[in-house]
Amino acid sequence: MDSFEFNKIAMSVLGVIFIVMSLNFVSDGIFHSEVPEEPGYLIEVAESSGGEAEEDTGPAYEPIAALLANASVEAGQGVAKRCAACHTFEQGGANKVGPALYGVVNRDIASVDGFGYSGALTEYGNGKQWTYDELNGFLWKPKTYVKGTSMGFAGLKDVEDRADIVAYLRSLSATPAPLPDPEAAAADTAEETANEGDAANTENAEEEAPANAEATESEASGESDASQNPEASESDEGSAETENSEAGSDNTPAQEGAASEEQPASEEEGASQ
Numbered sequence: 001m002d003s004f005e006f007n008k009i010a011m012s013v014l015g016v017i018f019i020v021m022s023l024n025f026v027s028d029g030i031f032h033s034e035v036p037e038e039p040g041y042l043i044e045v046a047e048s049s050g051g052e053a054e055e056d057t058g059p060a061y062e063p064i065a066a067l068l069a070n071a072s073v074e075a076g077q078g079v080a081k082r083c084a085a086c087h088t089f090e091q092g093g094a095n096k097v098g099p100a101l102y103g104v105v106n107r108d109i110a111s112v113d114g115f116g117y118s119g120a121l122t123e124y125g126n127g128k129q130w131t132y133d134e135l136n137g138f139l140w141k142p143k144t145y146v147k148g149t150s151m152g153f154a155g156l157k158d159v160e161d162r163a164d165i166v167a168y169l170r171s172l173s174a175t176p177a178p179l180p181d182p183e184a185a186a187a188d189t190a191e192e193t194a195n196e197g198d199a200a201n202t203e204n205a206e207e208e209a210p211a212n213a214e215a216t217e218s219e220a221s222g223e224s225d226a227s228q229n230p231e232a233s234e235s236d237e238g239s240a241e242t243e244n245s246e247a248g249s250d251n252t253p254a255q256e257g258a259a260s261e262e263q264p265a266s267e268e269e270g271a272s273q
């Protein structure tokens, strides 16, 4: 009889488990839900602490210097609508949540009278101006660029938006600041990102570099006999061309064969310098 009781209990437990599992199975089939790739909500204002770890690992922002020449003041005026809740742009405009922005380009950072800047921006701006580069970085992600700023704005991810708004800010002056030197801008661009549009300038800027590289290479091959002389090849890596020529004269007695080949090489070098 005991075992009969036990069987009843065991059967009912198993039965419940079976029913729960099949319910689960059936409801999964009916209410199948997929996790969306992007969350349906976006939080605009980043807190100064927490949630920043992710922000920091983002890719560095692109430079705007090369884009400024072709940036659109009108488009920038459109972008400025996103700032208008907190900033005024007209001459003599008042401070709102943020300081008045008329004439901000090349103005000292955190310098508008009567505005209560955050300690973070005041400290960051010590001795600095709002150059194009500074504006570009700040407007990219204010809270990342100046940790602790009170500007509650997520930033302008699109490099063209940033170029346009900065072009607009630049126009807000009786004497707009000069645009960045296009060649410097191109060099900037070549360094940080390959940006089309300035391909021609970029090539010019790079012309010199390969020439030098060739010179060092041909030296290196001239001294391929340097394998006999590990010191010489080490100083090669040191990159200093003058070291090489020194090494050449030092080594002359040691490697008679190579000496004649080396001599012209180091003379050429002297000429090119």
Ligand code: HEC
Pocket: 079, 080, 082, 083, 084, 085, 086, 087, 097, 098, 099, 101, 104, 108, 109, 110, 111, 112, 116, 117, 118, 119, 120, 121, 122, 130, 135, 139, 148, 149, 150, 151, 152, 153, 156, 165
């Ligand atoms: C939610 C309000 C808010 C929005 C939106 C906002 N800002 Fe600001 N902005 C501020 C505050 C507040 C400060 C002062 C920051 C500090 O003291 O750390 C500031 C500071 C600045 C400064 C530094 C000015 C100075 O005198 O040093 C610039 C430049 C600036 N904002 C540009 C912009 C631009 C351009 C936009 C739109 C793309 C924008 N801001 C959107 C609130 C805002």
